[in-house]
Amino acid sequence: MNAPVKTPEERQAELQGMGDSRLRKEDARFIQGKGQYCDDIKLPGMLHMDIVRSPIAHGRIKNIKKDDALAIPGVHAVLTADDLKPLNLHWMPTLAGDVAAVLADEKVHFQMQEVAIVIADDRYIAADGVEAVEVEYEELPVVMDPYAALEADAPVLREDLAGKNEGAHGPREHHNHIFTWEAGDKSAADDVFASAPVTVSQHMLYPRVHPCPLETCGCVASFDPIKGELTTWMTSQAPHVVRTVVSMLSGVPESKVRIISPDIGGGFGNKVGVYPGYVCAIVSSIVLGKPVKWSEDRIENISSTAFARDYHMDGHLAATEDGKILGLKVDVVADHGAFDACADPTKFPAGLFHICSGSYDISAAHCSVKGVYTNKAPGGVAYRCSFRVTEAVYLIERMVDVLAQKLDIDKAEIRRKNLIRKDQFPYTSPFGFEYDSGDYHTALEKVLDAVDYKALRAEQQEKRNDPNSPTLMGIGLVTFTEVVGAGPTKMCDILGVGMFDSCEIRIHPTGSAIARMGTITQGQGHQTTYAQIIASELGIPSEVIQIEEGDTSTAPYGLGTYGSRSTPVAGAAIAMAARKIHAKAKKIAAHLLEVSESDLDWEIDRFKVRGNEDQFKTMADIAFAAYQQPPEGLEPGLEAVHYYDPPNFTYPFGIYLCVVDIDKGTGESSIRRFYALDDCGTRINPMIIDGQIHGGLTEGFAVAMGQQMPFDEQGNLLGNTLMDYFLPTAVETPAWETDYTVTPSPHHPIGAKGVAESPHVGSIPTFTSAVVDAFAHLGVSHIDMPHTSYRIWKKLKEEGVQL
């Protein structure tokens, strides 16, 4: 008896292809505690490294006394910058064209800077060794404020740069100045401002925050002195780039360097760069010929690894009296800390900050970003955002609100008036970005209808009219555009390597498949979603498609996962590689069915002979044939590699609305409602998209409501534990409402735009918009983050409305 014939719908469902909310392949191991993270790696004879760190933010090292530490049984070595000097490894290049100290060379530049390392038999002895190293410092004046850093008589922070008046990004005007970067047309913007009927200006601080992934950074470096091979397991979002850097630094040929990113417990930009800890562990392993593990603790992670933001911004808008925006000007002072270690494409020292004209049709715009050294840790990474896009979106969304308030126009209405219209796409922004697609007005109206915006405004008015109301009510609205998928190699590179990405797919004879990628998942669910793209392209069920990433010895070269680039770039590489296979499969099918290729139609999982429904070959049939009896002139096998160089960025967008109630007694804010509509183009796995959005909104909530890194004037970081640094739990996290529209990217093979970072980028200004709105009737047009109860209470008091 024949098996029942499956309907096309059943076959489609079995694939679990694009659009299917298949469960995450990763979760089975994670929820059972079976993940394998760096710190789970244990090798025979492995030694442990711990780091001596500076207690002060600026000082000269007078003396380092190692004897007591070396006398501890089980301590193998204590290394300082002087020990690394002969290898020329005491300084290392940064991704931003600067150098950073691996171990402090004569001076320390920030609190918790790496000064020496101790290698010992176990983690406990290493910690005792660190305690026993005595370092004598001569304290120097500390510079924490980037504006003060630029004063003529400010202390010289980077003595190693003395006489270097030309930096990686142009002339340096001052000893603490790194670069000044500009985009747009200054004279056109100046002209618009000179004649505009209305102008508004606002200074705002986007505070220094830290991505704070749940897993801190670490590595296990294992150099085999016999083979001359270096294998390093590392918490890296970009293992191939690290391999290139390690080869350049160590002199070990790239073919003998293997970087493995195992399971990664979140990255959020924090795990893009190369940290001194990695370099020291690798050097130690090469010197000692034994594996060396380094795992930082939470305080070290927050204090010394890459921060995000720290942008001091001045925004200016010019407009007509009825609220049509004419021009935008932005000036930023960017606090980069002690070394310029921003992780941006080489040509863009301020990342893609020039997306700051946002979703609005503005004819003239200019921005200028000035990078400055201070006595803080280096970094400046894209914390769950594309490069500096969070800062840009915050700036423009705040400015539009400020303008609306000045003109007494509702913040929804002013957006209607200025949003780029659907018929304007592809739209070239005044900064030269070519927005691929969008339908902002439709999305805006969908959100306003969903929350009954008019009723919310009426309720707010009632509360404002009642002096006895125990709460203030605020409504935040943001209509943002992201720019992700870095990026086209003509514009974007890291250390000279173009920001393409790659995929290699092999179809096995029995019709299952493996795909290897240049990216690395850190929670994004690549093992789940990448398989879905292949399933839809090739008609192979997702369940039998294995995805491998993170091992440079097996994966094709890729630039890694950050900046929402995995789907826009690597996802495209998958589709393109799959299409190469599809093309070959069609030849094989034609051969097997004894027809010409032009007689074949593709349907879900098979090629059918047109007009003869019963004659078909499934992809599984074809796979077997590819290894058994390929047509003459066709080589056996069924596999393909594709390196995808995107023609453009993608431009996801969203409309977010937030309702906040503020307790007039305590300053506590309660997010009553948060409605997030995202348009990320084609949706691969709606469940994972929802999860990504929930996570991004939660991190956005954290930044907006409490994540500022607090320093005192001496450069001490006061909140470097999770007692003080705000990571919201389920208790604090608001309930999120999500929605979507679908505007595919016209240039992406499957129309997908990337989604993980939109909710972070978009939500942060939404929270500020809501909090400020609660005070708007009192004439308040901006309040800097974080919106902690304490800071809000002070504002309530200042405005005389506290209970």
Next chain:
Amino acid sequence: MIPPSFEYHRPSTVEEAVGLLSSLGSEAKILAGGHSLLPMMKLRFAMPEHLVDINRISELSGVSVVGDNITIGAMTTENAVIADPILNEKVPLLPEAAKLIADPQVRNRGTIGGDIAHGDPANDHPALALACDAVMTVVGPAGARQIPASEFFLGTYWTALNDDDILTAITVKAFPDGAGYSYRKLKRKTGDWATAACAVVVALSGGKVSHIRITLTNLGPTAIRAHDAEAVLSGQAVTDELIKHAAEKAMAICDPAEDLRGDVEYKTAMAGQMVQRAIAEALSRAN
């Protein structure tokens, strides 16, 4: 985040534990739930040479009733306090407030006795003990003695305990019939200590206040009982005006330390808010 080496002792009786403390001297520390001590050791702020782990002394855990007295073993965990039927019936303030301490993992290990004996004004049980007129049972080399809560908290990290004493039990009386209670705690997030917190126990007779306790957490060097605030309400039919007045009296004795949670002005103002809200809630529950 790695402590230096230490010796670990695990006595099985109170006598054995007191003996260890007597012989080891001030270099020994008692390990109860460990949620204050171990973080300090990991940061090497505290470096005791000996830890005396009293988790295996079974007589120190659990709740018992003898006559009017409800005795809570010092090693009763916060989660056991939350779940205990006797406490929920007779002293419901304690389980309700314990739910606001830290997070579930901490409450699985953290103990009522450890919370009290640490002498940290940021801990919640000291103010709760004052609100419940608790009496501490302390065992030292010379035997057991009783210390009322009002005489127990001497300063920050400073209590009436000697180095070789163990706090073994906390004894409270059941609340008066119809008493209302409340613990209002303002904190930045789950797991944090209070920015300001206030415990209130109130009983009414003929519509007037017949019993009142108002105590404060993290608003001075120790937990504080706000006697003047209590006096404002005592014997009165409470009005909103009186509640405000009581809050002002409570604020007047606050002496909080400035930290990232806020400055003195903010914390004092928050004390006023918590006092008002706790009184109002306690009254709403009293009958």
